[in-house]
Amino acid sequence: MTMIQALRSALDVMMERDPRVVVFGEDVGYFGGVFRVTEGLQARYGASRCFDAPINEGGIVGIAVGMGAYGLRPVAEIQFADYFYPASDQIVSEAARLRYRSAGDFTCPLTLRMPCGGGIYGGQTHSQSPEALFTHVCGIRTVMPSNPYDAKGLLIASIECEDPVIFLEPKRLYNGPFDGHHDRPVVSWSGQSLAEVPEGYYSVPLETASVFRPGQQVTVLAYGTMVWVAEAAARESGVDAEIIDLRSLWPMDLDPVVESVKKTGRCVVVHEATRTSGFGAELSSLVQENCFYHLEAPIERVTGWDTPYPHAQEWNYFPTPERVAAAYRRVLEE
Missing domain, CATH: 3.40.50.970 (Thiamin diphosphate (ThDP)-binding fold, Pyr/PP domains)
Known part of the structure; x- marks a missing residue:
């Protein structure tokens, strides 16, 4: 579906x-x-x-x-x-x-x-x-x-x-997962189809995050469209990023976030909304409070720009795989 x-x-x-x-x-x-x-x-x-x-x-x-x-x-x-x-x-x-x-x-x-x-x-x-x-x-x-x-x-x-x-x-x-670049569709990642949806009843518990992509080098916190942008950045840069799909933003499932950051020692937060006072600020604070002694580099945020939403230039406004990959490299260089 x-x-x-x-x-x-x-x-x-x-x-x-x-x-x-x-x-x-x-x-x-x-x-x-x-x-x-x-x-x-x-x-x-x-x-x-x-x-x-x-x-x-x-x-x-x-x-x-x-x-x-x-x-x-x-x-x-x-x-x-x-x-x-x-x-x-x-x-x-x-x-x-x-x-x-x-x-x-x-x-x-x-x-x-x-x-x-x-x-x-x-x-x-x-x-x-x-x-x-x-x-x-x-x-x-x-x-x-x-x-x-x-x-x-x-x-x-x-x-x-x-x-x-x-x-x-x-x-x-809306029309299916995509590969992080404009609207090129992709229906699976690592052999697992994310578009296979049962016809009948099932539920995904609220307040549960998922490990969208396991990795060892850097933890990436994302949700919605940016999960796919973060995955494209990892795939194309070769960085072994662990992507946490938050799914429920609040109340949030903090345990897998803390566990991942303590493992990798590095964290990148990605969201489409403007940077200032965006949800990434809260995520950065939570990681800092819970993982300070495990961090090997400053937390990076990759977000939309602090401007009114641009009409004709929206694809320049979005975080891109290139921008996200650059953040991966910065935290790994620390």
Whole structure:
């Protein structure tokens, strides 16, 4: 499956298993979503369980919060992650705090799907990577898969979770894993197909990272599209990099990160979002706090630039395998 197909399969599985699961958002019903993730769900489950919403992100999230408190399992889509800002008060002040404010009397099992990142020349209002803003908010979980298998399993786990989950979907990966250079597709790495997705139910536990690529020389922390960019950098440079795919950004699975950095003594963090106050800053701090006496070189960050998102020049904005490979070499030279 492609990631689009895997996500659709997850929604189909959960809507069939649990009548409380409701899917809605802008254009997700009859049209099947701007990226066709929800295609066919309204025809199968009816307009009361998969329906279109007005262009009102605050209303979409507010309705979903009420649904979750009432006992449903809403899966709401924000058409692009860039559109979440009008809904930020509902996310931060309502969804994230409902369990705490009610002393556990209410929960908010809300899954908020958001296509994120660049790769479609969507410009400043269709290409942002705002994951660091969500990881800062206590009470919500933030997830970003890198491949179709994880995408389906993590989405199912998110829908089953009792807490609100921000589920970020990298647009560059929608049609399958790629080799880190523009959109050249690749369906396997080291003999393991990451596009083989079971048809039925399975879940990938939240708060679990995975070792995407084992290695001995340097630890690379990445998620989403940047997992594939980091892998291309290792493959093409010959550096024996161990790539940790974080998958769940927060709460984060810190143990494999610490174990890997203590083994390699070197760490490179890669993400697409802008550098300043990006999630890489938190990752660098965690590595410094937990692995200081094992580090043989300063931690490197490879990120997007500290500029408004460039439209025509987005491929110059992205971290590339060349930039990531240069960071590998720098930490190995220390």
